[in-house]
Amino acid sequence: MLLKTGLLIALLSFSASVLSSPVNVNTGSAEEISSALKGIGPTKAVAISKLCQATPCTKPEDLLQVKGIGEKTLEKIKMDLVFKTAK
Numbered sequence: 001m002l003l004k005t006g007l008l009i010a011l012l013s014f015s016a017s018v019l020s021s022p023v024n025v026n027t028g029s030a031e032e033i034s035s036a037l038k039g040i041g042p043t044k045a046v047a048i049s050k051l052c053q054a055t056p057c058t059k060p061e062d063l064l065q066v067k068g069i070g071e072k073t074l075e076k077i078k079m080d081l082v083f084k085t086a087k
Helices: 002-019 030-036 042-054 060-065 071-080
Strands: none
Touching: 030 042, 042 060, 060 071
């Protein structure tokens, strides 16, 4: 029973991460960014939002300018990033 429960929790966690929507870091709020990107908390989300609003980001590597975001973090979140500018 415990094994079944563990498998169910793992499956649901995996499904939630697969089903999460990508976030446009140029127009999204810090709250949207934080909730959409695994491992990105409120502080980093605010920094991402400020960076991309000041100068729109065009590629995942632009986020390496944010303190605390390195190659490993970028690799984890890059599939959930969108870089569209507001018209």
